[in-house]
Amino acid sequence: MITIMMNHQMTLEIISLAKSIRSRAPKASSPSVRKTMKAIPSQDTGPEKKLRSFLHDTGLRFRKDVEPIPGIRCKADIVFRKTKLCIFIDGCFWHGCPLHFKPPKTNSEWWVEKINDNVERDRRKTLLIESNGWTVLRYWEHEINSEIISDIAQNVIRLVKR
Numbered sequence: 001m002i003t004i005m006m007n008h009q010m011t012l013e014i015i016s017l018a019k020s021i022r023s024r025a026p027k028a029s030s031p032s033v034r035k036t037m038k039a040i041p042s043q044d045t046g047p048e049k050k051l052r053s054f055l056h057d058t059g060l061r062f063r064k065d066v067e068p069i070p071g072i073r074c075k076a077d078i079v080f081r082k083t084k085l086c087i088f089i090d091g092c093f094w095h096g097c098p099l100h101f102k103p104p105k106t107n108s109e110w111w112v113e114k115i116n117d118n119v120e121r122d123r124r125k126t127l128l129i130e131s132n133g134w135t136v137l138r139y140w141e142h143e144i145n146s147e148i149i150s151d152i153a154q155n156v157i158r159l160v161k162r
């Protein structure tokens, strides 16, 4: 019960900050903001598909793009419910990759604030999911190459079979 209340409280805090940033979206040039947003896919991107199909080929079965914990508004890319393991592939732009995130030239201050908030939310969601007894694996989209994919698969197989 306490965990449920904590989850609820943290979810509310996570949502309210995002709303505050959204409400300050630069109005004058919001078409340009929308254009930037549209240009960057938010889900089912190449790296996620690549990892899913590799894991699937090794015989692993999982859910894709679902909430690991009901009630926490956070979908993971790959979810192993029984094992309580979830995997996130973080896009280099939206999740603020230290190597590849560059704010758009227009409204760059707002973008930096928005992406910083995303980074902070990722961190808190990871903690929240972990505090519910789950293992969380996060990878950058730029990391998804054949080497790391087989590492992930080995890791997952080890955890699933435990």
Ligand SMILES: [Zn+2]
Residues within 6 Å of the ligand: 092, 097, 098, 099, 100, 101, 140, 141, 142
């Ligand atoms: Zn990157």
